[in-house]
Amino acid sequence: MQPKVSVVVCTYNQEKTIARTLDSILAQKGDYSYEIILGEDGSKDGTRAVCEDYAEKHPDIIKLMPAAPNKGMMRNWRDCLAECKGEYIMACAGDDWWHNPDKIRIQVEFMDNNPDYVMCYTAIIRHNTKMGSCCKLPVVNHPHKNMFGALLIVDFISAPTACFRKSMLTVISIDDYIKKGYLMEDYPAWLEMINYGKFKGLEDYTVTYVQNSDSLSTFPTLEKQVLFEQNAQNVRCDMVKKYHRENEYSETDLQDIYYRNLYSHGIKFNDRAFSLKSILAVKSKIARDYLKIVMASNAITYSILRRRNKEYATI
Structure with missing residues (x-):
């Protein structure tokens, strides 16, 4: 059967x-x-x-x-x-x-x-x-x-x-x-x-x-996390092209997704300069992006941002 x-x-x-x-x-x-x-x-x-x-x-x-x-x-x-x-x-x-x-x-x-x-x-x-x-x-x-x-x-x-x-x-x-x-x-x-x-x-x-540290989606360093994100970005670009959805999701749209994700990864690894650089690279900024810039521009507000996520705060 x-x-x-x-x-x-x-x-x-x-x-x-x-x-x-x-x-x-x-x-x-x-x-x-x-x-x-x-x-x-x-x-x-x-x-x-x-x-x-x-x-x-x-x-x-x-x-x-x-x-x-x-x-x-x-x-x-x-x-x-x-x-x-x-x-x-x-x-x-x-x-x-x-x-x-x-x-x-x-x-x-x-x-x-x-x-x-x-x-x-x-x-x-x-x-x-x-x-x-x-x-x-x-x-x-x-x-x-x-x-x-x-x-x-x-x-x-x-x-x-x-x-x-x-x-x-x-x-x-x-x-x-x-x-x-x-x-x-x-x-x-x-x-x-x-x-x-x-x-x-x-x-x-x-x-x-x-x-845990052995999980495929867990990375010990920001550099390795970024390499994985770059690979995921290749997947996004390939699938948009394969299914002819370029009119819905432009190259700029995809790049902005990438940089917003890098911003979050920077928070995870407590790299404020990296987070700020990443969110500034977003071309089509929305209100939330400007708030992220403010949060990453100051060490105190950035630490508050990290404390909001207990997981990030203990990595």
Whole structure:
């Protein structure tokens, strides 16, 4: 019998957390069948042994990808997707977990009842291991006509919460992402899928997303954060061009998005000069940009800005 859902779990050097991840998926309630495509990517620790143990105990659910030298995140993701048989695809990294046992049921019911939607996603709980704290991040929604533009500004969809139709694999190409040097697998996919159907953010909290020094989206220095932002900017420009949306989003619009994001990164790393330089580079300034200039022009107001975000204040 074909599974209703394929859950991709990519993991590397996560022997301490991968069992929690797999247990959270195996604990899902409801009558929907699912498979777990487990992509262990040549870990140097004991992750492989844990994965083999789970695959042996749950042979009808877990398909462990063959042992191979480390491929890297993008190729591992691509190879796992190729094995998916479900009508819907979900994912969970080897250090995150699904704390809501109804995640599959909630999202599958929505997708089954709304055929014009190609993806749904949910709210998350973010666990910062450095701070030892958790915070709830409510879901973000936008009207369909504004969704592409909203995603250009920021990727507000957390990958482990997403549920998309397998048919979307025909409109994206991870091989293309690899050739273009993209550093993330989800962001370009969202920007492509939204051109083929609607997205919906569900208010349920389903996933605990772990933010630590080993996370792919966590960077130890501002320089590395900027390199990642430059890569994301390449994604934005490529997708605007690919889907012929240059009349909606000009080169100036895209550059302004880039510099506004750099401003925020400067705050994260407490580099006031960098933040000020970045926001001054915005060409089509709005009222909020002028306020940001004022905040970054003074050390006292800048420190207040940082304190507003406890996460930034403790990095």
